[in-house]
Amino acid sequence: MVAIAFGFRHNDTLLHQLDARIKLAGLVAVSILTINANMSALVLAFFTALFLLALGKCSPLRCLFGMKWYLVLLACVLLTRTLTTPGDLLIESSWFPATRQGVFIGLLFAGRLLVIALFALLVTFTTRPSHIRSAVAWFLRPIPGIPHRQVATMIGLLVRFIPVILTQSAELDLALRARSIDNRRNPLRRLTFLGMPLLRRTFVTADRLASAMEARCYGLHGTTHQWQVTARDWSALGFLSLFCFLLVALP
Amino acid sequence: MNIIEISGLSHSYADGHIGLQQINLTIARGSFVVLAGANGAGKSTLLKHLNGLLKPLAGTVRLNGVPVEDDLLRARRMVGMVFQDADSQIVGETVYDDAAFGPENLNWPREKITESVAAALDLVGLEAMAERSPHLLSGGEKRRLAIAGVLAMQPEVIVLDEPFANLDYDGVRQILAQIVALHKAGTTIIVCVHDLEKVLAHADRLIILQEGRIAADGPPHQVVLEAEAYGVRLPAAVRLGGVVESWLR
DSSP: OHHHHTSOOOOOSHHHHSOHHHHHHHHHHHHHHHHTOOHHHHHHHHHHHHHHHHHTTOOHHHHHHHTHHHHHHHHHHHHHHHHHSOSOBSSOOSSOOOBHHHHHHHHHHHHHHHHHHHHHHHHHHHSOHHHHHHHHHHHHTTSTTOOHHHHHHHHHHHHHHHHHHHHHHHHHHHHHHHTTGGGOOOHHHHHHHHHHHHHHHHHHHHHHHHHHHHHTTOOSOOOOOOOOOOHHHHHHHHHHHHHHHHHHHOO | OEEEEEEEEEEEOTTSOEEEEEEEEEEETTOEEEEEESTTSSHHHHHHHHTTSSOOSEEEEEETTEEGGGOHHHHHHHEEEEOSOGGGTOOOSSHHHHHHHHHHHTTOOHHHHHHHHHHHHHHTTOGGGTTSOGGGSOHHHHHHHHHHHHHTTOOSEEEEESTTTTOOHHHHHHHHHHHHHHHHTTOEEEEEESBGGGTGGGOSEEEEEETTEEEEEEOHHHHGGGGGGGTOBOOHHHHTTSOOOOTTO
16 A cells, blocks of 8 residues: 555646656755754755645645554654663653653654655655656666666566555465464464465566566667756756755754 | 468477477468467467467467568567456556557657557547556456557557456456457457357357367357367357357447
């Protein structure tokens, strides 16, 4: 469901029209800078991400709801940092040694991960998967020894087949539960019963996929994406540079 | 005029199992051929030789007089193949991307691809779903997308392996209507089935395979009477002394 909820949605917003290369480069740059960002830069990045999601007609609330399990993970990060960082105790309790410094560092760490996820979501929501694939191929092309077209095809197939494999896994799980797999206590055995048939089905699917791609003339020389850079894209690149500068410069 | 000529075609698998034995067959341009047989009779193996997905142990397959192995790209462009499992045939992340996959591999100019994909999606009634993820389509829609992916390459022959498998009544009718429309437009159709009921009324030739050999070949109304002897179920209408009616009525 996550893959479906966070997939590309066709629309005609400014963000949808931007060049995929700029969006991908922006995502990489913002992710790298966010890893070392301080709290003020993080707050700016968080609200910018929410604003851009709204601009791309992707409800920020819906995004946060869809990320609920990821938010649980972030809450675990916050809690762990709060309880394990030495500093001034928030409450005088030996069984809950939460510190002020721990809360700050926890929020910083969880916030960084949240901002990166929101920007990644923004890119996948507003960019056609085929454009992401072409952008990856474009960035990899100058690097010698990397088969850029194959790498881009692999990314495309991964995006396409994650929901298929998840569906197959859910079907297998139901079939096993229908035959009382829940009665088995050993989790390793349960995992084997699910994992082995899933692996076999995935290989069969991959084999059929290879035949189907061959039948449709898959090869190394196909029509490539035609990039059209407009003034709007250059402006976006300018705004992106300014945003990156602010992330570094904010005290 | 024959568009496909098969002479002395034999094939065996790596484990020694014989798939096809001495197949001699010609298929006329614009014909509608039904290929039937029990499981393991060699139907899918034969189809995979038509565009070079399998290489013959002996014999040749010619398309318009040219051996398939001489120009594989031409063979795959000429003979569009729709596989039984649509889910593992769809490679695009959106309906449009999937239909464009074949034409892009053929290195066509972008304008021609756009035109061809639009026409193919329009023909199968999926033009309104061009931006949807294939994973969200129904079984019938996925099958129609698989057909569109092949149609976008503008093939002269369309080969369909069990096109009605796992489809409900409405889904079968939709796919059948597409196949009949393509045939009327002049495309050569080869449909591989093990249940004759759904498609026989539209065919002009029925070929039955058994253990890798052609067991019977001829007009459907004659050959169908022998079907049960080769492990293919006789349609109920024929069993009752009537004729098979179209599912499109």
